[in-house]
Amino acid sequence: MEVKNREYLEEMVRELRKEGTNVIIGSLDEMINWGRGNSIWPLTFATSCCGIEYMSIGAARYDFARFGFEVTRASPRQADMIMVAGTITHKMAPVLRRLYDQMADPKYVIAVGGCAICGGPFKKSYHVVNGIEQILPVDVFIPGCPPRPEALLYGMIQLQKKVKAQKFFGDVNRKEDKKE
Amino acid sequence: MENIIYIEKEKFHDVALEYREKGYDFLRSLTGVDWGEEGLGVVYHLENIATKENVVLKTLTLNREDPHLLSVADIWKGAEFNEREVYDYFGIQFIGHPDMRRLFLREDWVGFPLRKDYDMSLNPLRMTNEETSNATQYIEVLPDGSVIKHRDLLFDNDEYVINIGPQHPATHGVLRFRVSLEGETIKKLDAHCGYIHRGIEKMCESLTYPQTLALTDRLDYLGAHQNRHALCMCIEKAMGIEVSERVQYIRTIMDELQRIDSHLLFYSCACMDLGALTAFFYGFRDREKILDIFEGTTGGRLIQNYNTIGGVQADIAPDFVPKVKEFIKYLRPTLKEYHDVFTGNIIMQGRTKGVGILSREDAISFGATGGTGRASGWACDVRKRHPYAAYDKVQFEEIVYTEGDCFARYMVRMKEIEQSLNIIEQLIDNIPEGEIQAKLKPIIKVPEGTYYAAVEGSRGEFGVFLESRGDKYPYRLKFRSTGLPLVSAMNTLCRDAKIADLIAIGASVDYVVPDIDR
Amino acid sequence: MFDFGIITSWIHNWLLSFMPLGLATFIECVLIGICIILLYIIVAVIMIYMERKVCAAFQCRLGPNRVGPWGTIQLVCDVIKMLTKEIISIRSSDKFLYNLAPFIVILASVMAFSCLPFGRGLEVLDFNVGIFFLMASSSIGVVGVLLAGWGSNNKYSLIGAMRSGAQMISYELSASISLLTIIVLTDTMQFSEIVMRQQDAWFIFKGHIPAFIAFVIYLIAGNAEVNRGPFDLPEAESELTAGFHTEYSGMHFGLFYVAEFVNLFVVAGVASTVFLGGWMPLHIAGWEGFNAIMDYIPSVVWFFGKTLFVVWLLMWMKWTFPRLRIDQILTLEWKYLIPISMLNLLIMTIIVVFKLHF
Known part of the structure; x- marks a missing residue:
C-alpha cells in the first residue's frame, strides 16, 4: 500500500528548529524518536464496531506488524498507544480514563470512528460521551463509521510521524506534575 | 398487529405459570413499555416449543412513583436479566426477583431513561470511578400488602474475587465479569453489562x-x-x-x-x-x-x-x-x-x-x-x-x-x-x-x-x-x-x-x- | 576444524606476559562478562526478529518490513522505545521484591546462557557438572516469576505466578530426567566432553529409540519451562492479560520479554548440544571425505544452525497449538511425561549396560 506523504508535520518541525538545536541532545532526540516512532505498541482495546476493523488491520491482509505495531499488549502498562475504537459511554468513561492513567509515559491516544470523535450517530443519546477529547488528550483522529483499515493505517502512520517530530528531552520525558 | 392478552398484575404470576405448564416454555421477548397515562407495564412474548404457537401477554401498573410487578424469573430463567433491564429503563421493581439491580446503567444513575418524562440533564458525565456494590436487592411482599426489601451479599468478604473486563482480551468487547475463585475454579460469576449501552x-x-x-x-x-x-x-x-x-x-x-x-x-x-x-x-x-x-x-x-x-x-x-x-x-x-x-x-x-x-x-x-x-x-x-x-x-x-x-x-x-x-x-x-x-x-x-x-x-x-x-x-x-x-x-x-x-x-x-x- | 581455544589461550598468555596471574584472570573475567552480555543481547535480538518473521510466515503475513532491510532494525527501535518508557511504581506493592524480580529472571537466564558451548573451544563455564549447573541456574528463574507475581499486588499476576510455579517446577523434572538419559549414555556432565563424544555420531542417532524419546520429551518440557505456547499459561494473554508481568512497564517488562526469548534459545541450545552434537559437524562413520568437508564449516555455524533449527521447531509448535488448561498441563506432566521419561531412563540404562547402543 502506498501511503501518500503529507509532510506538514515535518515542515513544522523544521521551522521550529530553524534556530538550531543542541548537537548532542538534538541527535539523541532524533535517534530516540526514530526508535519510539517505529515501535508503537497498541493496547488491546476495542468497544464496538471499529474494534473489528482494528482486528482486521492486525490480520493478514493489512498487517500492521509491518510498521512496527506488531505487539499488541493486553496490559496497559506495556502499551504505548491506546486506540479508542468505538463508542465510549458514561459508564465506560471512567474506566477508559483509568486505563489511560495506567499506561506508562510516553503514551498516545488515537480516536477511531465517529463515536469516539464526537459521539457519532449516538450523539443525542443519554449515555454516550460526545467525543473522548473530553476525557483524554487525543493525538490523532480517524473519522469514519467505521473507518476503513486503510484509514486506520494512515492514522497510525500519522501518529508515527507525530512521535518522530516530538522533542523527547525536556518535553516528552518530563516528570508529570503531581496534582492533588 | 398483534393480539395482546391483558392480565391484571396481581394474577400475572399465576397466569404465567399456567401458560408455562401449557407448554409455553420459551420467553421470546420481555419488553417494558411506558404507556404514559395508562401506566407502566411489560409485554411478554411466549412461544410454545412444540406447536410453535405464539401468545402475547401484557401487564401494567398505574403507580409511577413506586411501581411493582410480579417477577417471572422463577418461571423463565431468561426473565432475570430482562427484568433487570426493565427495572433499569423504567424503574419497575419486580417482586420475587432474586437480584434487583441495575443492569446497564451506573448504580448512581438518577431516574429511568426510557420513561417518557425522563430528563436528560439529570445525568451529566461523571468521571468518578463507579463503586461496585456487593449487595443484591430482593423484594418481597408480605401478606398484608406491604413491601420490604432485603439486601443480600453477592460475594462473601473472604472470597477471592477477580475482575475480568471491561478491558480484557477475551471478553469480546467491554463486558465485565466478577468471578469468585477457589484456586482456579470458578465458584460464582456476576456479569456486568452496560459499558457500551448507547440507549x-x-x-x-x-x-x-x-x-x-x-x-x-x-x-x-x-x-x-x-x-x-x-x-x-x-x-x-x-x-x-x-x-x-x-x-x-x-x-x-x-x-x-x-x-x-x-x-x-x-x-x-x-x-x-x-x-x-x-x-x-x-x-x-x-x-x-x-x-x-x-x-x-x-x-x-x-x-x-x-x-x-x-x-x-x-x-x-x-x-x-x-x-x-x-x-x-x-x-x-x-x-x-x-x-x-x-x-x-x-x-x-x-x-x-x-x-x-x-x-x-x-x-x-x-x-x-x-x-x-x-x-x-x-x-x-x-x-x-x-x-x-x-x-x-x-x-x-x-x-x-x-x-x-x-x-x-x-x-x-x-x-x-x-x-x-x-x-x-x-x-x-x-x-x-x-x-x-x-x-x-x-x-x-x-x-x-x-x-x-x-x-x-x-x-x-x-x-x-x-x-x-x-x-x-x-x-x-x-x-x-x-x-x-x-x-x-x-x-x-x-x-x-x-x-x-x-x-x-x-x-x-x-x-x-x-x-x-x- | 578451527579451535577457538587457540585464540583464548593466546590472549591468556599475552596477558600473563606482563601481569600476574590474578590480575590476568580478573581482566579475562571482565572481558568474558562483556562478551557474554553482548552475545546475549545479539541473540535476543535475533530471536525476537526470528519469532516475528516466523509467526508472520505461519499467519500469511509479512511481519516487520519497514525499518531497515526486511525490517531487521525493528528490534533496535523496540529496545530504544523500551529504554525510554516510564517505569511505573505501583502503589501498595512490595517495592523491593517488585523491582528485584526482573533482575532475578534475567540473571538466571544469563547464567544458563553462559554455560552453552558456542563452538570449539568457546565454552565459558566448562566444568564437570555443566548440565547440572545449567539446570540449576535456569530454574532460579521461577523465583523471579513468583516474586513478580507476588510483588505486583495484582490478582492476575498472582494467578499467573502460581501457575508458573506449578508448571515450571513440574516440567523441570522431566526435562532433567530426559537429559539424564543422555548422561547415562555419555557418563559425563561436562559440555565439552559431551560434544566430543558425538564425534562419530550424534547422540540422537547413537542412543536410537530412547534418545529420540528423550529428545521429544525434552523439547516439550523445555518449551513448558520457558512458558511458551502451548504452555504459556503464566502469561496466557487471553486469560490473564499478561500474567505475572501485567504490572511491569518499560525496561522491567523488557527484561522479562528478552529473558523469555533467550531462555528459549538456551533450551534449544541444550537440546542441540546434548542430542544433536552441539558444534560437532555431521559425521558419518566411514565417510572420510564427507566428514572432512563437513569439518570446513566452522563450529559456531554448526551450533547456531542446529540451535536455531530447534528454535524453529519450538516456534512451529507455539504457533500451531492452542493453549492447554492448567489441570491438563499438570496431567500431561505427572501422568504421562514423567512415567515415560522414567521408563525411558530405565531402558537407556539397560541399553548402556548391555552395550546395545552404537
Whole structure:
C-alpha cells in the first residue's frame, strides 16, 4: 500500500528548529524518536464496531506488524498507544480514563470512528460521551463509521510521524506534575 | 398487529405459570413499555416449543412513583436479566426477583431513561470511578400488602474475587465479569453489562422510521444485514408492504453471507481465545473475501446500510453473482483446512469437550437461541420455525447437537457455514427480476398497533418489537438482543469450571457486546 | 576444524606476559562478562526478529518490513522505545521484591546462557557438572516469576505466578530426567566432553529409540519451562492479560520479554548440544571425505544452525497449538511425561549396560 506523504508535520518541525538545536541532545532526540516512532505498541482495546476493523488491520491482509505495531499488549502498562475504537459511554468513561492513567509515559491516544470523535450517530443519546477529547488528550483522529483499515493505517502512520517530530528531552520525558 | 392478552398484575404470576405448564416454555421477548397515562407495564412474548404457537401477554401498573410487578424469573430463567433491564429503563421493581439491580446503567444513575418524562440533564458525565456494590436487592411482599426489601451479599468478604473486563482480551468487547475463585475454579460469576449501552431504543423513539434503520446495523455489527432485515420486515409487516421476490432473494443471500462472515469471525476469535493465534489469521483472511463482496454491492465493509423499508438500497453489483460463486468454491476446501488446523487438534478438543454444558431445558428457559441453543438439542432456528424472506424456498438442514458443551457449540457454527453455502448456492442462480424498492409514500407512518418480527441472526433470534401510535416515529422500539440470554446463562455455564474454561465458554457462546447492551 | 581455544589461550598468555596471574584472570573475567552480555543481547535480538518473521510466515503475513532491510532494525527501535518508557511504581506493592524480580529472571537466564558451548573451544563455564549447573541456574528463574507475581499486588499476576510455579517446577523434572538419559549414555556432565563424544555420531542417532524419546520429551518440557505456547499459561494473554508481568512497564517488562526469548534459545541450545552434537559437524562413520568437508564449516555455524533449527521447531509448535488448561498441563506432566521419561531412563540404562547402543 502506498501511503501518500503529507509532510506538514515535518515542515513544522523544521521551522521550529530553524534556530538550531543542541548537537548532542538534538541527535539523541532524533535517534530516540526514530526508535519510539517505529515501535508503537497498541493496547488491546476495542468497544464496538471499529474494534473489528482494528482486528482486521492486525490480520493478514493489512498487517500492521509491518510498521512496527506488531505487539499488541493486553496490559496497559506495556502499551504505548491506546486506540479508542468505538463508542465510549458514561459508564465506560471512567474506566477508559483509568486505563489511560495506567499506561506508562510516553503514551498516545488515537480516536477511531465517529463515536469516539464526537459521539457519532449516538450523539443525542443519554449515555454516550460526545467525543473522548473530553476525557483524554487525543493525538490523532480517524473519522469514519467505521473507518476503513486503510484509514486506520494512515492514522497510525500519522501518529508515527507525530512521535518522530516530538522533542523527547525536556518535553516528552518530563516528570508529570503531581496534582492533588 | 398483534393480539395482546391483558392480565391484571396481581394474577400475572399465576397466569404465567399456567401458560408455562401449557407448554409455553420459551420467553421470546420481555419488553417494558411506558404507556404514559395508562401506566407502566411489560409485554411478554411466549412461544410454545412444540406447536410453535405464539401468545402475547401484557401487564401494567398505574403507580409511577413506586411501581411493582410480579417477577417471572422463577418461571423463565431468561426473565432475570430482562427484568433487570426493565427495572433499569423504567424503574419497575419486580417482586420475587432474586437480584434487583441495575443492569446497564451506573448504580448512581438518577431516574429511568426510557420513561417518557425522563430528563436528560439529570445525568451529566461523571468521571468518578463507579463503586461496585456487593449487595443484591430482593423484594418481597408480605401478606398484608406491604413491601420490604432485603439486601443480600453477592460475594462473601473472604472470597477471592477477580475482575475480568471491561478491558480484557477475551471478553469480546467491554463486558465485565466478577468471578469468585477457589484456586482456579470458578465458584460464582456476576456479569456486568452496560459499558457500551448507547440507549439505541430511546434514540429510536425520536427518529423517523428510515432513520432508525441506521442504528440497527450498529447493534450487532456482525449481523448488520440481519438486524436491519428484522426491522424492515417488522415495519413492512405493520404497513402491509409487499416486497418483491427479487428483494427477498437478495436479502436472503446477504443474510447468509453475513452469517458466514460472523461465523468465520467466531472461528477466529475462538481460536485466539484458546491460544491458537495462527488460526485466527486464517479466519480473518477469508472473511476479507466476504467483505469484498459486500463492499462491491453495498459500499460498506462492516456497516452496510443496505436494507430499506420495502426493498434494498441498490441493486446487486454486476460482478456479485460470479464473485459469490467463486467464494463458495473457495470456502468449501478451506473449511476442511480449518478443521485440520484447529478442530482436530487434541488440545482444542480437551479444552472444549464436556466444558460448559448447557442442558436443553436451561437453553429454552434462558431463551439462549442460535448456535448455543441448537448445540443443546433445541431446534430453535427462526428460519425453520417461522420462515421469512426466501427461506421457505430453499432446502437446508438445521444443525442440532445434543451435547450442549463448548465443542458442540463450535461444531454447530462450523456446520452452519456449510449450510449457509448451500442456501446461497440454491438462490444465487435464480435471483428473479423485479423491483428493488417498493413504491412508498415520502413520509412513512406505521398504523397504530404493536408488531413483532424476528429473524435468525448470526447468533440467535433477533426480534424487533414495535409499538406504534400512528406517528412517523415509533412509540416504543425494542430489539430482542441475541446476546443477553447468553450472558445471563454464563453464571450457570461457568459453575465449577476453571478460569481458562470461562474463556472457552465465552468464546463458544459467541456474544457480541454492543448487541447485549444496545 | 578451527579451535577457538587457540585464540583464548593466546590472549591468556599475552596477558600473563606482563601481569600476574590474578590480575590476568580478573581482566579475562571482565572481558568474558562483556562478551557474554553482548552475545546475549545479539541473540535476543535475533530471536525476537526470528519469532516475528516466523509467526508472520505461519499467519500469511509479512511481519516487520519497514525499518531497515526486511525490517531487521525493528528490534533496535523496540529496545530504544523500551529504554525510554516510564517505569511505573505501583502503589501498595512490595517495592523491593517488585523491582528485584526482573533482575532475578534475567540473571538466571544469563547464567544458563553462559554455560552453552558456542563452538570449539568457546565454552565459558566448562566444568564437570555443566548440565547440572545449567539446570540449576535456569530454574532460579521461577523465583523471579513468583516474586513478580507476588510483588505486583495484582490478582492476575498472582494467578499467573502460581501457575508458573506449578508448571515450571513440574516440567523441570522431566526435562532433567530426559537429559539424564543422555548422561547415562555419555557418563559425563561436562559440555565439552559431551560434544566430543558425538564425534562419530550424534547422540540422537547413537542412543536410537530412547534418545529420540528423550529428545521429544525434552523439547516439550523445555518449551513448558520457558512458558511458551502451548504452555504459556503464566502469561496466557487471553486469560490473564499478561500474567505475572501485567504490572511491569518499560525496561522491567523488557527484561522479562528478552529473558523469555533467550531462555528459549538456551533450551534449544541444550537440546542441540546434548542430542544433536552441539558444534560437532555431521559425521558419518566411514565417510572420510564427507566428514572432512563437513569439518570446513566452522563450529559456531554448526551450533547456531542446529540451535536455531530447534528454535524453529519450538516456534512451529507455539504457533500451531492452542493453549492447554492448567489441570491438563499438570496431567500431561505427572501422568504421562514423567512415567515415560522414567521408563525411558530405565531402558537407556539397560541399553548402556548391555552395550546395545552404537
